[in-house]
Amino acid sequence: MFGFIKKTLSKVYTQVTSRLQGLFGKKHIHEQDLQELREILLKADTGVKTTKNIIASLTELADSGRIETGADLKNALAEQLSAILPTTPMPSTQVYVLVGINGSGKTTFASKLAYQLQQQGKKVLLVAADTFRAAAVEQLQQWGERLDIEVVTGKPNGDPAAVVYTASEQFQAGNYDAMIVDTAGRLQTKINLMNELEKIKRIIKRKLPEEKVVTLLTLDSMLGQNSFDQAQIFHEQIDIDGIVLTKMDGTGKGGILFAVASELKLPVWYISFGESVEQLKMFDAQEYIQELLT
Numbered sequence: 001m002f003g004f005i006k007k008t009l010s011k012v013y014t015q016v017t018s019r020l021q022g023l024f025g026k027k028h029i030h031e032q033d034l035q036e037l038r039e040i041l042l043k044a045d046t047g048v049k050t051t052k053n054i055i056a057s058l059t060e061l062a063d064s065g066r067i068e069t070g071a072d073l074k075n076a077l078a079e080q081l082s083a084i085l086p087t088t089p090m091p092s093t094q095v096y097v098l099v100g101i102n103g104s105g106k107t108t109f110a111s112k113l114a115y116q117l118q119q120q121g122k123k124v125l126l127v128a129a130d131t132f133r134a135a136a137v138e139q140l141q142q143w144g145e146r147l148d149i150e151v152v153t154g155k156p157n158g159d160p161a162a163v164v165y166t167a168s169e170q171f172q173a174g175n176y177d178a179m180i181v182d183t184a185g186r187l188q189t190k191i192n193l194m195n196e197l198e199k200i201k202r203i204i205k206r207k208l209p210e211e212k213v214v215t216l217l218t219l220d221s222m223l224g225q226n227s228f229d230q231a232q233i234f235h236e237q238i239d240i241d242g243i244v245l246t247k248m249d250g251t252g253k254g255g256i257l258f259a260v261a262s263e264l265k266l267p268v269w270y271i272s273f274g275e276s277v278e279q280l281k282m283f284d285a286q287e288y289i290q291e292l293l294t
């Protein structure tokens, strides 16, 4: 990931990284410097609660003489941020179920993930379990054609669980290495739509009992804290395993990663940052922190 933030996430870089450098260059750290750090973290979408905890810990360290210089501050902040990000590695899996609100980047991520797995030599099956919009199926089919990856589709307005049923059989019979299920965007408050997701997961588990199924929630990083309540309810209703932060090339400011980790207690496994197929990275917490602070 080296140089990744500077090169790719230019907004994160200019809004966060460059401002931090000013603080880290100081000979002496005073009370007002911690207030400035607080402001930077808040502006970077780190979230009120998470920021408050970080600043409280740093203030304690400063009061006891353990943060005197800008360099001390940098090291202490790096430690704080590392402690926040859970290091749960992405489990090795063959079945991915992608969920999230409308427009959060599921279909784009499905294609990017399919491409990444294909590059690793895997035989991938894409499943268009978004039967709600005809355009959604076409969108995935187009990616499938471009990448030469098979896409299982169902009837328009049909039961998405039926598509998943067929796909699971094809997966089993066809010697595939991975199956990626793209679902329709939905609001977490629509109970019937959440039940539909549960049904999809149930069918996969019944048809493919040997496979580990990983449910990934796509979160649009540009929505900042607004997406938290949504994520929380998704998690309560259908058990999310990990987060994909999308549109990291947009106006999001990078701190969202820490807020997600500390407030949702869910690992971030992927960051997606553009509309072309290779713009996907497996998230590495240590590298990210290192780059953010350097």
Ligand SMILES: Nc1nc2c(ncn2[C@@H]2O[C@H](COP(=O)(O)OP(=O)(O)OP(=O)(O)O)[C@@H](O)[C@H]2O)c(=O)[nH]1
Pocket: 100, 101, 102, 103, 104, 105, 106, 107, 108, 109, 130, 136, 183, 184, 185, 186, 218, 246, 247, 248, 249, 250, 272, 273, 274, 275
């Ligand atoms: N810049 C940028 N745009 C993205 C990214 N991911 C998705 N998009 C765009 O965001 C829009 C929505 O993306 P989709 O992948 O269709 O989102 P979705 O969650 O499948 O949407 P629904 O199926 O309607 O719920 C599209 O215009 C994508 O091109 C990203 O990482 N960066």
Ligand SMILES: [Mg+2]
Pocket: 106, 107, 108, 130, 136, 182, 183, 184, 185
């Ligand atoms: Mg979609």
